[in-house]
Structures are given as structure tokens and as C-alpha cells.
Amino acid sequence: MRLLDPVARRYARALFGAAEEREGLETVADGLDAVAGWLRTEAQARWLLAAPMVPIAEKQALVVRLFGAHVHPLICDLLELLLEKRRYGLLEDVREAFRALLDERQGLRRVRVTSAVALPEDLAGRLRSALAARTGKRVILEPRLDPRLIGGLRVQIEDEVIEHSVQKTLENLR
Template structure:
């Protein structure tokens, strides 16, 4: 049985169910069953625990990325990727609600109370068991504050699933139409067949000039600010 330990007394098992391969300890399973949130507690065989995880087209690192990967796998197996993607939008709106957020994000509020309020909100929103179970696991592991990270990571995975390549370009000043068109032509040259460029441009006067390009898993800093820093370091070290 595969597991990792966060501390000497807590063992976190990876399980494959409606929310595949997400973190949950045995005590968490019992609590979630008591809350009646649809996660069936049962003995998982070694073969089930090692059930193949359907990997997303891109890896998103961090704890949020790990939960999003589990969510992507679970939704893929149930052929509900698009439905869950829409529900992530609803979930994002819920955590931005001032009243709900003041409870869910408050470290002094008990987890059981947070989950009750969140559960009531999800019931009203008619969210699927996959999404409900995601929130259940996050709540029981004290990670509801990472909900936005999970939603963001899942959005990136779905974008890649559709063949979209997100590119962010930061310049000191807004690009005019001619330069923007030229930039798009250059960036499209990096795409594989069937991929679509999703370009986002930002302005940041602090970079002084040049540009910073983030495309897929690549990051290139060609800003004047960075060039000056490198030149200054060379002069100081010489």
C-alpha cells in the first residue's frame, strides 16, 4: 500500500475513488462518512490503490497541482471533465463570497463547521459528487485555503487538454497593434500541430524595456532590468 507521512503520527493514503489519488487519512474517511457527503468508506485493495492515474496533459506543481491532478483523473474516468470545469467556476465564486469566505478561510473556525457551511452552499449549487468530495478532502486535511490554487491548476490542465497554450508577455509599455501581430507570428512558431495560442499581455514599467515571455513551461526574461542586473553583477565580480 502506498502512503506518505506528514508527521510521525499521521499517515496519508492515496486512494482511487470518485476523487482519485488525493490525500486522505483513515480518520478523515470516517469523518467524511459521518458528514454524509457521499464518500463511501470501505477497504481499498492494493490493486485499487495502485489503479492507474490518468495524467493531465501538463504537470502543475505544488499541493494545489496535486489535488487538481487527482480531480482531473477522477473526472476523466467518469467522462465529466467539462462538467467539473464548469463547477470549478461555481466553486471559485463560492469561495469569493464574503460571508462564506469569512468562515471557510478563518483559521479559528473548526473544520467541521467550515465543511458544514461549504457543504450547504455546494448542495444549493447542485455540485456533483466529484466536486463535493474534492472539497471534503481539502477540508479534512486543513487545506480549504488552497481551494483557489486547485481551481487555478485545474483550469490550466483543461486549457492544455483543449490544445491551448497559454502565453504571457510582459513589456514596459503596451504593445501597438503592429508589434502585437508580429509577436503572435513569432510565438505561433513554437506551437505544435493542433495547438492554439492564448496570448495575455501585461505592462510593467519596472522592467524598463524588453520583454518577459512565459509560454507553456518555458520562461524567458529579456527585460532591460534583468540585463542591467546581470551587467552590474559582472562588473562587481570582475
């Protein structure tokens, strides 16, 4: 839901086309999520892949050793290409852009819903239905907790924010 790098979007479109040809869209999306998630937790691997003093060939070999047996070959190809072009830092944006393309293909819309406390399931269901009617797509709620809101909701649909929080109301009164 943040602005993604245009170069990352191009990589994502190319990866999407290749995955579509091989009928592996879901597999590639899940693999990208897994790789990006693992790299977020492994500081040493992240450092090695980003370090300019480590030769690219060594980084590429590391990618194959780490992920080759566990993810779709297209993901290893992407990682090797990003390393070769010194664009490894785009991986998270490529992952998000790929997921957005897949969601669009499947008629899904991810909506970030921020609240001060966890939403009760009945309220989440009503919100999901209302947002589906508004967007014309099936909605996946991505709940976030932010106690600073005090109460109410902040709903983000792509770049549109619908703010109905106590925090915002109080700010507007100032």
C-alpha cells in the same frame, strides 16, 4: 506558472479523472475559477473556511450552502474533502493544476507576457503565432503590465523565461 504543490497536483488529477468520466471538464474548470475568484474577494468566507476553531462539519455545510446550487457537484465534493483533510489552502494550486491538465488535453499553452505598456493587437498576434510555432500548441497570451520593464517584453512559458526588456538590459550593463 509557479511551482504547484505536488499534493494539489494529485487532487487535480483525481478531479480531472472524475470530471472526464462525467463529461464535465469545462464545467468543472469554470466552476473552480468562479469559486476561487469569489473566495479571493470574500475575506470573511476565506477566514471561516481556514479557521481552525470552526468545526469541519460547519465548514462543509457552508460550502454546500454557498456553492451547492451554483457549481458542479464535484467541486463541492473537492472542497469538502480539502476541508476534511485540512488542506483547504491548496484550492488555488488545485485550480491551476486542473486548468493545466485541461489545457494540455486541448493542445493549449498559456504564456505570460509582461510589458511596460499594453501590447497592440497586431504585435500580440505576431507574438502568438511565433510562440505557437515554437511550442507546437495553440497559445493563449496572458498579458501583464509592469512599468518597471521600461520597454520590451518578458515572456514566460511554464518555467522558461525569455527576457527582452530594457530593465534587464540595464541590469546586465551594471
